[in-house]
Amino acid sequence: MAATYTQPVQTLIDELGRLPGVGPKSAQRIAFHLLKAPRDDVARLAHSITDAKTRVRFCVRCFNFAEAELCPICLDDRRSGQVLCVVEESRDIVALEKTGEFHGRYHVLLGAMSPLEGIGPEQLKMKELFIRLEPEGVEEVILCTNPNTEGEVTALYIARMLKPFDVKVTRIASGLPVGGDLEYADELTLGRALEGRRELT
Amino acid sequence: MSRLYRDSGVVLRTYKLAESDRIIVLLTEEHGKVRAVAKGVRKTGSKFGGRLEPMSHIRLLLHEGRDLDIVNQVDTIDSVAPLMIDLDHITQGMAVLEAVDQMAMDREPNPQLYRMLVGALRTISTSDSPLVVPAFFWKLLALEGVRPELDVCVRCGETAALVAFDMDHGGVLCRNCRSGAPISAEALQLMRLILGGQLNAALAAPVSQASHEVNNHATRAVEHHIERKLRSVAVFERH
Ligand SMILES: [Zn+2]
Ligand SMILES: [Zn+2]
Numbered sequence: 001m002a003a004t005y006t007q008p009v010q011t012l013i014d015e016l017g018r019l020p021g022v023g024p025k026s027a028q029r030i031a032f033h034l035l036k037a038p039r040d041d042v043a044r045l046a047h048s049i050t051d052a053k054t055r056v057r058f059c060v061r062c063f064n065f066a067e068a069e070l071c072p073i074c075l076d077d078r079r080s081g082q083v084l085c086v087v088e089e090s091r092d093i094v095a096l097e098k099t100g101e102f103h104g105r106y107h108v109l110l111g112a113m114s115p116l117e118g119i120g121p122e123q124l125k126m127k128e129l130f131i132r133l134e135p136e137g138v139e140e141v142i143l144c145t146n147p148n149t150e151g152e153v154t155a156l157y158i159a160r161m162l163k164p165f166d167v168k169v170t171r172i173a174s175g176l177p178v179g180g181d182l183e184y185a186d187e188l189t190l191g192r193a194l195e196g197r198r199e200l201t
Numbered sequence: 202m203s204r205l206y207r208d209s210g211v212v213l214r215t216y217k218l219a220e221s222d223r224i225i226v227l228l229t230e231e232h233g234k235v236r237a238v239a240k241g242v243r244k245t246g247s248k249f250g251g252r253l254e255p256m257s258h259i260r261l262l263l264h265e266g267r268d269l270d271i272v273n274q275v276d277t278i279d280s281v282a283p284l285m286i287d288l289d290h291i292t293q294g295m296a297v298l299e300a301v302d303q304m305a306m307d308r309e310p311n312p313q314l315y316r317m318l319v320g321a322l323r324t325i326s327t328s329d330s331p332l333v334v335p336a337f338f339w340k341l342l343a344l345e346g347v348r349p350e351l352d353v354c355v356r357c358g359e360t361a362a363l364v365a366f367d368m369d370h371g372g373v374l375c376r377n378c379r380s381g382a383p384i385s386a387e388a389l390q391l392m393r394l395i396l397g398g399q400l401n402a403a404l405a406a407p408v409s410q411a412s413h414e415v416n417n418h419a420t421r422a423v424e425h426h427i428e429r430k431l432r433s434v435a436v437f438e439r440h
Contacts, residue, residue: 021217021218021219021220023219026219115291115292115295115296115299115432115436116255116302116432117432118432118433118435118436119436120435120436147251148251148254149255149256149281149285149291152285152291153288153291153292153295156288156291157288181244181245185245189245
């Protein structure tokens, strides 16, 4: 299909279309919305993007979003370092924090293993997890990856790698429906799943 | 215009789509490889539950679309649960799915491939044999018309001292003509069992140097045929 928009419009559509979950039609719709919106609104959006991008980085310890070296959770010394909850993305921390059930620390893998896409342990913050265990005196690792195939492969792989370590390895309970993303689970279900976690051997 | 149809299938892989949907790639029994949208499947409490995860063997009701079909209803035939409790079972299942995905044609019925895939996944979930996947790969290649010569040197016809295996030449080679990779007599024997209708005898063989060899030759042969690496194998090979 030949580009029929002027070049700046087409560039905007192309850029939006590169965002996750945004197809060509949505990209077009968002672009038109932005072009019709008041200049101030658009400036605020542009600013919030560049502002977040310059100020936010990954916590050097757990890879959660942070504004400093460490994220607010790692900085909070009321939180126990003995229990570590492994998640795929920062958004899963948000979901788990809402349950109010977890008082330990996190480790964000920044993704999940996906054999069919060639995403293995090297592409994730896996080594970084293993080297945390001893210095932080971790006694239990809870694997809170998504209850789908990729999350399950990731959890089983970590469990296997953790065998030589002297830590208890648990998996969030199967009260969570398989196939759903963790971020969509309600607090109650997620809280119960966390409570009913089982040990992986 | 749009019509509903029923079929059985195995989920080969899935792609995220928009907020909470997925594109499901299936190998169906009667319609070959089909791509269909499952709406809302990533939401907790979706009516599809976990029935559309890779390796799921299901009965489906689909809405035919121009490009992508739409998943309407799903019932489980074989649950993925027994495969999901063991890392080795999952990795074997993934390798099988990837090879099938590469070889199956869109909307081209191949009921035999479908039956082989269902059989392979069932065998993986119940067997600890190191040769389930390699055996499946060799059978898959045979189905594609690529059956390696295992009895005589592909160059000179010699039947003794067969020491090498080379998919470029289509099979085994004798000491004088050898090219490709070395192959042991034990590995060659296992491959003859697999391709000679004695699969169960081959699957009873324990993990050994020979089973590793057969495994490597099978992977390389599939990669040679599809002209690319098997990602699901490479991900775990590095460890
Ligand atoms: Zn942190
Ligand atoms: Zn020869």
